[in-house]
Amino acid sequence: MNFEAVIGLEIHVEMKTRSKMFSSSPNSFTRFPNTEVTCFDMAYPGTMPRVNKAAVINAIRVANALHMTIDPLVRFDRKNYFYADLPKGFQITQQFHPIGREGYLEIKGRDGELKRIGIERIHMEEDTCKQLHFASYSLLDYNRAGVPLIEIVSHPEMRNGTEAMRYVEAIRNIVLFSGTSDGKMEEGSLRCDVNVSLRPYGTKKFGTKVEIKNLNSTKNIESALDYEILRQSAILLSGGKVQQETRRYDEASGKTVLMRVKTDAVDYKYFPEPNITPIRLSPEFVQNAIDTCPELYDSKKARYVALGLSEVDADILLSSLAMAKYFEEASIGGKFAKTVANFLISDVNAYLNKNGISIEEFPLKPAYLNELAGLQEDGFTHKQVMQALNYLLENQDVNPKGALEALHIEKQSNDDGLVLAFVNDVLAANPQSIADFKAGKDRALGFLVGQVMKAAKGKVNPSAVSKVMLEELKKR
Amino acid sequence: MKEINLDVLHDAAHRLLFDMSEEEYATLLQEFDVLTKQMETIGRIEGLENFEPMTFPFDCTTTYLREDEPSVPLDRDLALSNAGSVQDHQIKLPKVVG
Numbered sequence: 200m201n202f203e204a205v206i207g208l209e210i211h212v213e214m215k216t217r218s219k220m221f222s223s224s225p226n227s228f229t230r231f232p233n234t235e236v237t238c239f240d241m242a243y244p245g246t247m248p249r250v251n252k253a254a255v256i257n258a259i260r261v262a263n264a265l266h267m268t269i270d271p272l273v274r275f276d277r278k279n280y281f282y283a284d285l286p287k288g289f290q291i292t293q294q295f296h297p298i299g300r301e302g303y304l305e306i307k308g309r310d311g312e313l314k315r316i317g318i319e320r321i322h323m324e325e326d327t328c329k330q331l332h333f334a335s336y337s338l339l340d341y342n343r344a345g346v347p348l349i350e351i352v353s354h355p356e357m358r359n360g361t362e363a364m365r366y367v368e369a370i371r372n373i374v375l376f377s378g379t380s381d382g383k384m385e386e387g388s389l390r391c392d393v394n395v396s397l398r399p400y401g402t403k404k405f406g407t408k409v410e411i412k413n414l415n416s417t418k419n420i421e422s423a424l425d426y427e428i429l430r431q432s433a434i435l436l437s438g439g440k441v442q443q444e445t446r447r448y449d450e451a452s453g454k455t456v457l458m459r460v461k462t463d464a465v466d467y468k469y470f471p472e473p474n475i476t477p478i479r480l481s482p483e484f485v486q487n488a489i490d491t492c493p494e495l496y497d498s499k500k501a502r503y504v505a506l507g508l509s510e511v512d513a514d515i516l517l518s519s520l521a522m523a524k525y526f527e528e529a530s531i532g533g534k535f536a537k538t539v540a541n542f543l544i545s546d547v548n549a550y551l552n553k554n555g556i557s558i559e560e561f562p563l564k565p566a567y568l569n570e571l572a573g574l575q576e577d578g579f580t581h582k583q584v585m586q587a588l589n590y591l592l593e594n595q596d597v598n599p600k601g602a603l604e605a606l607h608i609e610k611q612s613n614d615d616g617l618v619l620a621f622v623n624d625v626l627a628a629n630p631q632s633i634a635d636f637k638a639g640k641d642r643a644l645g646f647l648v649g650q651v652m653k654a655a656k657g658k659v660n661p662s663a664v665s666k667v668m669l670e671e672l673k674k675r
Numbered sequence: 676m677k678e679i680n681l682d683v684l685h686d687a688a689h690r691l692l693f694d695m696s697e698e699e700y701a702t703l704l705q706e707f708d709v710l711t712k713q714m715e716t717i718g719r720i721e722g723l724e725n726f727e728p729m730t731f732p733f734d735c736t737t738t739y740l741r742e743d744e745p746s747v748p749l750d751r752d753l754a755l756s757n758a759g760s761v762q763d764h765q766i767k768l769p770k771v772v773g
Contacts, residue, residue, distance in 0.1 A: 218745040225745035232764045233755060235748050241757075253743035272736065281690070283771050331765070338765035341754075471730035479736040 202397040202435065204428045205405055206363050207355035210370055211348050212380045213326060213388040214257050220325040220347035221248030221291060232340035240345045242286035247474050250275075254347040255298070255480070257379040258323050259488040261349060262299030264373045264495055265318050270298055271480040275323075275472040280465065283339055284327035292350075293322035294469045306365040316366055317354035324348050349379070355394065355405070360424030364417045367391055371417070372496035375520055385415050395424060396441070397431045406431075407441040411455055414448055423448035427455050499523060506536035515544050521558045528565035535572035542568060546585060550592070562592055570599040578660060583608050611660040618651075618659050618667045625650045626671060636672050644668065679707040 219226050222239035229235055239246040255273060262269050276294040299321035308314040328344040330337050351370060357363045371382040371389055382389045391414050396406035411427060414420050426448075431441050446455040494502075496517055503513035503526075516526045526543055530536040547568075551558060568588075575584045587602040597605065612618070625647055626633060635643040644665070651664045677683065684700050684707075695703070717723070748754075751764060760767040 217743045218741075223741065223744065223746040224748050227745075231751075233751050233766075234764075236754050237746065237748055241749070241754060249739075249741040251743050252740035255740055283768060330771075332770060335770055336762075336767055337770050338762060338767055340765050470728060473730050476731065476735065476737045478740060479738055481738070 201400050202428075202432050203400045204358050204424070205355045205396050205398060205408075206357035206359075206424060207394045208351075208353045208357070208363060208366060209392045209394075210351045210353075210367065211326075211390045212261075212351070212370075212374050212382065214254055214347040214349065214379055215381055215388075216251055216253045216257070216347050218251060218253075219345035220251055220254055220323065222246075222345055223249070224345060226346055229342060232338075232342060235342040236344070240286075240341055242288070248275075248291060248472070250475060250478060251347055254323060255478075256488040257347075257377070258298045258321065258349050259480075259485055260377045260492040261351070261373060261379055262302065262321050263489045263492070264377060265299065265302035265304055265321065265351070267299035267302030267318065267321060269485055270296055270300065271482070271485060272296065273298060273323075273478040273480060275475045276469050277472050278467045278469055280467055283337070284330055284344070286328075286341070286344065290325060290327065291472050291475070292324035295471070297322035304366060304369050306362060306369055309359060309361045314362065316356050316362070319352045319354050321349055321351045324350060349374075355396075359428070360421035363393060363424050364421035367417050367420055369496075372517075376493060376496045376499070378493050384417065387415075391420060393420060393424060395427050395431070397428065397435060406435075407443050409441065409443070409455075410445045410461075412445060412447050412458065419448050419450060422453060423455055426453060430455065503536075503540075506530070506533045508537060508540050512540050512544055516540060519558065525558050525561070525565055529568040529572075531566070531569060535569060535576055538572035538575055539568055542572060542588075546588070562595055563588065567591060567599050574599060574603070578610050578613055579603075579608070580611060580660065580662075583611075609658065611658055611663075612655075613660050613663045615663070615667065617655075618663050619671075621651045621655050621659060622647075622664065622667050622671050625654060626668075626675070633672065633675055637675075644672070647672075679704065679711065 214220075214226075216226055218224060219237075219240065222237045224237040224240050225235045227235065237246075239248065250273065259269055274293065274296040275291050276296075277289040278292050278294060279289045281288055297320040300319070302318040302321075303315045304318060305313050305315050326343050326346040326348050329340045329342065331340070353366065357366060367384075367389075371384070374380040374389065375382040380388055384391070393411045393414065394408045395411065396408040398404060398406045409427060409431065411423050414423055427446070434441055443461040445458045445461060447458050448454075449456045500510070500513045500517060503516065504510060508516070515522075517523050522543065526540060529543070530539040547558070547561060547563075551561060571584050571588055571591075574587070575581060579587075583603075586606055586608060587599055590602040590606055591597060591599065594602070594605075603609075629647060629650065632643045632647050636647075647668055648661060648664050651659065651668065652661055655664075681700055681704060684703055688694055755761050755764065755766065758766040
């Protein structure tokens with residue numbers, strides 16, 4: 200029997216606002232524990248929540264990017280539970296009236312076809328405190344308590360690990376490029392819980408679902424799900440029953456591992472948050488939040504492709520917000536965009552990797568990279584431009600033209616007449632090489648081009664020489 | 676509903692880290708008795724599940740949202756001064772894995 204996997208995701212995203220969701224405590228991800236707390240975060244009696252405007256704006260932007268219906272009446276609820284990560288004894292969330300309902304996201308499936316994944320809800324809430332567990336005790340850091348979160352809940356419409364991975368990548372791109380979050384899974388600012396069950400193809404009833412937690416990369420989501428689907432399939436095929444349980448992914452073994460068996464669902468006794476009066480958002484406020492949203496990934500990608508970049512190159516530049524920013528500054532108005540992209544993807548990336556730095560630390564001004572790309576398009580060779588670029592990295596008070604002068608680099612000639620004259624002279628002096636080329640020895644071409652470059656003292660463009668040389672050889 | 680008795684009140688108070696005199700527990704138990712009876716009276720009304728719970732006395736909304744401006748946080752030592760045990764500037768408690 201063949202089974203169909205039913206996969207749904209819950210994603211928590213930490214917002215990078217300046218203050219917390221319901222208190223004005225700083226939200227700067229400091230490494231010093233318990234230095235970013237106010238009386239509200241510690242649940243001192245009498246303290247009251249005040250909703251962060253920037254968090255609401257972020258949630259509206261993400262909801263809009265996910266094609267959701269936005270509720271203009273913002274309401275919150277209490278989720279009650281007694282645990283050390285929440286000093287109040289409850290979490291303020293949006294159980295009954297999420298800010299966004301029923302949207303979708305389009306991703307590429309395994310077959311390359313576009314697939315629409317439904318999204319049930321997006322709501323705002325506060326994060327819990329960070330706990331460190333040791334053998335006999337736990338330590339609590341309340342810096343994270345109250346950090347604004349958005350939770351995005353998908354419909355169970357994904358069917359394999361690749362779809363789930365691409366869904367998370369697409370969500371990450373939205374929160375990253377909208378300025379909502381830095382979306383770092385490895386650092387916990389984007390956290391993902393996956394629910395997966397199997398059912399025979401053609402049936403509608405859901406099977407018993409298993410939750411997988413602690414997935415710290417999109418690749419792990421794909422691998423964990425692919426493994427889990429095989430595991431559940433093997434149980435069902437051998438006549439067994441899948442147990443409702445929570446598992447985690449063990450990266451080293453590539454397997455999911457049992458954490459705990461699920462018992463009855465916890466009753467959180469939700470009720471409307473009495474300390475926050477419902478907040479009516481005006482249509483102008485909502486529209487302004489949408490209109491002022493920074494340009495999103497898909498829009499940027501379409502724009503880059505329109506500038507002549509391949510989809511692969513556009514994805515590479517958009518893999519980091521800082522790289523995309525640098526590219527846009529270095530290709531002002533789309534000028535020399537393709538050449539700038541080539542420099543960034545190959546030469547600059549190699550420099551960054553070699554020196555272990557990020558693009559934010561790259562010492563060359565974006566405007567100078569634009570000038571260098573222009574020089575290459577104007578006839579300077581890539582090698583010459585790279586010499587100038589390396590000089591600029593060492594001498595930051597010099598501009599690209601100054602670098603060319605300092606290095607005595609002159610533009611190589613593309614003049615067909617001049618190149619042809621050199622080519623004919625070299626061919627006349629090397630009849631054996633012509634014969635070798637005719638006999639299929641391709642290396643003869645390289646030798647002849649080298650002879651031209653030597654004779655011209657490097658002042659002709661080697662690609663122009665190769666082109667003319669090939670044409671002349673064919674004539675002989 | 677769980678029966679409210681003196682043991683339940685003692686347990687709840689201790690979980691919330693406070694205690695009272697036995698007279699106060701007795702008074703509280705009497706108050707709970709009144710409350711429970713009132714709940715039972717209300718619970719006998721038919722169709723109650725069709726009503727939204729009332730959270731606010733008036734059907735009012737606001738437009739207020741706090742500007743995203745951070746304030747000065749609590750001094751760490753002050754923030755931790757209520758904790759029974761502190762280690763590495765963090766609140767220490769018996770292991771609580773959820």
